[in-house]
Amino acid sequence: MSPATRTMDETTTSGMAAVEQLEEYQRTLSGPQWLVDLRAVARAKFHASEWPTTSEEEWRRTNLSPFEFDLYTVPSSCTEADSPSPVVASHETPPPEGTAGRIDVVSGAVQNVRVREDLRDAGVVFGDLASCLREFPQEEPAASAMVGAVRSAMERSLAIADNRLEYWHFAMVANPIVLYVPAGVRIDETFEIALAFSGEEVVYAPHLVVVLGKEASATVVRRVSSTEDGEVMLVDASELVVGDGARLHYTDLMQMNEEALVFRNDRGNVGRDGHVHRTEAALGADFVKTRYVSELTGPGADAVLNGLYFARSEQHMDVRTVQQHRADHTTSRAHYRGAVSEEGHTVYQGLIQVDATARGTDAYLTNKNLVLGESARADSIPSLNIQTDDVRCSHGSTTGKIDPGQIFYLGTRGYSRAEALRMLVEGHFEDLIRQTPESIQEELRALIIARTPAEL
Amino acid sequence: MKIEIRGLRATVEGTEILKGIDLSMNTGEIHALMGPNGSGKSTLSNVILGHPAYEVTGGEILVDGENVLDLEVDERARLGLFLAFQYPVEIPGVTVGRFLKRAAEIRFEGEDLRAKGFIKELRGNMDFLEMDQQFINRYLNEGFSGGEKKRMEILQMLMLKPRFAVMDETDSGLDIDALKVVAKGVNHLRGPDFGALIITHYQRILQHVTPDYVHVMYQGRVVTSGDEQLAHTLEAHGYDWVREQFGSPRDAIEEAR
Ligand SMILES: Nc1ncnc2c1ncn2[C@@H]1O[C@H](COP(=O)(O)OP(=O)(O)O)[C@@H](O)[C@H]1O
Ligand SMILES: [Mg+2]
Numbered sequence: 001m002s003p004a005t006r007t008m009d010e011t012t013t014s015g016m017a018a019v020e021q022l023e024e025y026q027r028t029l030s031g032p033q034w035l036v037d038l039r040a041v042a043r044a045k046f047h048a049s050e051w052p053t054t055s056e057e058e059w060r061r062t063n064l065s066p067f068e069f070d071l072y073t074v075p076s077s078c079t080e081a082d083s084p085s086p087v088v089a090s091h092e093t094p095p096p097e098g099t100a101g102r103i104d105v106v107s108g109a110v111q112n113v114r115v116r117e118d119l120r121d122a123g124v125v126f127g128d129l130a131s132c133l134r135e136f137p138q139e140e141p142a143a144s145a146m147v148g149a150v151r152s153a154m155e156r157s158l159a160i161a162d163n164r165l166e167y168w169h170f171a172m173v174a175n176p177i178v179l180y181v182p183a184g185v186r187i188d189e190t191f192e193i194a195l196a197f198s199g200e201e202v203v204y205a206p207h208l209v210v211v212l213g214k215e216a217s218a219t220v221v222r223r224v225s226s227t228e229d230g231e232v233m234l235v236d237a238s239e240l241v242v243g244d245g246a247r248l249h250y251t252d253l254m255q256m257n258e259e260a261l262v263f264r265n266d267r268g269n270v271g272r273d274g275h276v277h278r279t280e281a282a283l284g285a286d287f288v289k290t291r292y293v294s295e296l297t298g299p300g301a302d303a304v305l306n307g308l309y310f311a312r313s314e315q316h317m318d319v320r321t322v323q324q325h326r327a328d329h330t331t332s333r334a335h336y337r338g339a340v341s342e343e344g345h346t347v348y349q350g351l352i353q354v355d356a357t358a359r360g361t362d363a364y365l366t367n368k369n370l371v372l373g374e375s376a377r378a379d380s381i382p383s384l385n386i387q388t389d390d391v392r393c394s395h396g397s398t399t400g401k402i403d404p405g406q407i408f409y410l411g412t413r414g415y416s417r418a419e420a421l422r423m424l425v426e427g428h429f430e431d432l433i434r435q436t437p438e439s440i441q442e443e444l445r446a447l448i449i450a451r452t453p454a455e456l
Numbered sequence: 457m458k459i460e461i462r463g464l465r466a467t468v469e470g471t472e473i474l475k476g477i478d479l480s481m482n483t484g485e486i487h488a489l490m491g492p493n494g495s496g497k498s499t500l501s502n503v504i505l506g507h508p509a510y511e512v513t514g515g516e517i518l519v520d521g522e523n524v525l526d527l528e529v530d531e532r533a534r535l536g537l538f539l540a541f542q543y544p545v546e547i548p549g550v551t552v553g554r555f556l557k558r559a560a561e562i563r564f565e566g567e568d569l570r571a572k573g574f575i576k577e578l579r580g581n582m583d584f585l586e587m588d589q590q591f592i593n594r595y596l597n598e599g600f601s602g603g604e605k606k607r608m609e610i611l612q613m614l615m616l617k618p619r620f621a622v623m624d625e626t627d628s629g630l631d632i633d634a635l636k637v638v639a640k641g642v643n644h645l646r647g648p649d650f651g652a653l654i655i656t657h658y659q660r661i662l663q664h665v666t667p668d669y670v671h672v673m674y675q676g677r678v679v680t681s682g683d684e685q686l687a688h689t690l691e692a693h694g695y696d697w698v699r700e701q702f703g704s705p706r707d708a709i710e711e712a713r
Contacts, residue, residue, distance in 0.1 A: 404508070405545045411529030412505050412539045413555075413612065414562035423558075427549025427595070 042170030172205035183213035226257035255284035272298030296330035311344030334365035463515035475676035491673035536619030610641035639664030
């Protein structure tokens with residue numbers, strides 16, 4: 001069936017309320033039985049819970065009470081049954097030069113999945129779940145291992161989910177994107193995931209699961225953007241599951257339009273001697289509340305948690321990280337850098353949590369904020385919760401302004417005030433930008449520069 | 457380029473620091489400005505370049521006959537003025553290479569830097585100043601030693617080829633080897649297209665860069681000017697001599713107020 005002849009009527013969910021008609025919506029979603037069951041469990045938890053309030057510590061600075069969640073509708077046609085099916089052809093089309101694979105999804109509809117053929121042959125599975133299940137026969141070991149890993153990652157997340165937005169996410173998740181790299185497969189090139197969204201008061205629940213087998217390695221760049229104006233809400237979640245000795249380099253760039261609302265609950269899980277390097281950049285949206293919990297479950301596991309955020313206009317960004325040390329001799333380093341201008345407000349909450357089982361933990365977090373206006377505000381709330389001795393944990397945060405001496409210095413070298421300011425603000429983030437894949441660095445710089453005010 | 461400073465007065469946070477400076481300088485000349493600490497030398501250099509923290513309350517600064525007091529800092533830089541800082545600031549997140557390339561683009565607007573061999577020239581100048589090439593990829597001045605920062609100022613000066621440079625105590629805090637490197641940089645630029653005002657507390661650097669003119673500043677005024685010989689006189693008699701000679705009754709009255 002070509003996209004042109006698709007009959008929208010049968011599968012359209014247009015106008016369906018995401019809260020009131022959650023059950024009806026679920027009936028329009030397809031997928032394997034375990035996913036159907038998972039959505040049902042999530043719906044029950046959703047109905048049994050309330051929206052978080054500012055009386056909860058994590059939500060103290062982010063007030064949800066003005067939001068009318070009831071007004072949001074689900075996407076009109078993002079179900080796998082209704083999406084165009086270029087998948088069969090796409091696996092024959094090579095991904096863009098220099099990448100390992102690429103998936104494009106527009107408003108929930110998969111446009112394109114491309115994976116390098118040699119990687120497919122090596123057992124790498126990449127794409128949206130529905131097309132992966134179609135493309136890879138169940139009896140292929142890679143496919144069944146992939147499904148098992150994706151399923152257990154999602155089920156575990158739901159089991160430990162602790163707020164209504166997370167439940168809502170799992171109740172609405174339609175067709176997760178998966179990357180599965182089997183044991184021992186090491187890939188230098190980047191997997192690119194591009195998600196674009198549109199709509200007015202539409203809520204989406206994008207989901208990503210990355211699973212790296214033992215000693216595997218991969219690099220992933222995910223871009224999340226808006227295709228046009230319009231108030232879209234994302235209730236986003238990901239799992240990054242890094243096996244023993246595996247290495248994952250993950251970058252997430254969120255640049256939604258300035259009406260968008262973004263909620264996110266991401267979880268990382270690193271096995272023995274595994275390593276995850278994750279960067280998140282919040283350079284868009286009107287309202288952002290994200291949380292990334294990085295669990296170190298195997299001895300010797302190591303995590304880098306980098307974050308960039310920039311709130312301007314009247315934007316609100318509340319970014320939380322948890323470095324959760326569960327096994328001995330695990331290490332983690334969080335570097336979060338923020339900027340805030342005009343009436344913007346940012347909150348960074350960083351927790352280092354060391355379980356009793358995590359002797360020899362070495363963890364630190366730093367948060368540096370640049371305040372670019374009298375009415376802008378940046379809050380920084382680092383905290384430690386340490387249940388064992390014999391650990392090295394530290395945190396530090398700074399909040400400062402642009403030094404006029406720096407502007408003068410650059411001025412004597414011919415830089416106009418506006419250009420000096422752009423350079424200094426970009427410089428504030430440069431350490432973190434340099435750690436991301438080269439293919440995204442210029443984009444990050446340009447986005448930061450575009451957000452920098454011309455005058456202080 | 458002709459720089460004429462006439463009756464220049466400036467205050468910082470309400471206190472008058474420059475109390476009527478007169479100085480006339482040209483491209484092609486090396487001027488030395490000496491004076492005890494606190495006499496207003498750094499203030500003068502900041503005011504010449506247009507630091508916004510200083511308020512000019514009288515007089516004028518003419519560059520080729522045009523009053524530059526209304527120009528922004530970067531506009532003055534674009535005319536070919538340069539300031540080598542006594543205490544260069546750190547610019548984290550901006551590499552030396554990126555910073556200098558952009559500064560050169562601004563300075564030599566419209567010229568093709570690649571055609572000019574910018575990188576080759578940069579490397580050549582770093583060798584000339586005995587600087588490690590690794591500095592190109594380091595963040596500007598971040599974690600540099602005092603001497604490294606001063607060399608970086610000279611490197612910038614060599615690359616940007618100002619028509620007139622104000623060098624604020626570039627020599628202080630340097631060991632003799634570093635001092636010679638700095639002097640080498642100035643002598644390299646010296647010629648009909650380059651002029652400098654070398655501000656110094658000591659006579660030491662003037663043994664390596666012979667000035668055409670020497671001025672002595674004291675309590676916000678240029679109290680005397682002369683040739684190289686004046687620097688030797690100062691060296692021999694010290695700044696007490698300046699106080700005795702030029703600590704005029706007028707100052708005493710002003711200070712008593
Ligand atoms: N930004 C400033 N704020 C307050 N006082 C200043 C400032 N800059 C300079 N001064 C004062 O102005 C006087 C001259 O300082 P300066 O120009 O640095 O002298 P010099 O460079 O000759 O040592 C000193 O008394 C100093 O304390
Ligand atoms: Mg000084």
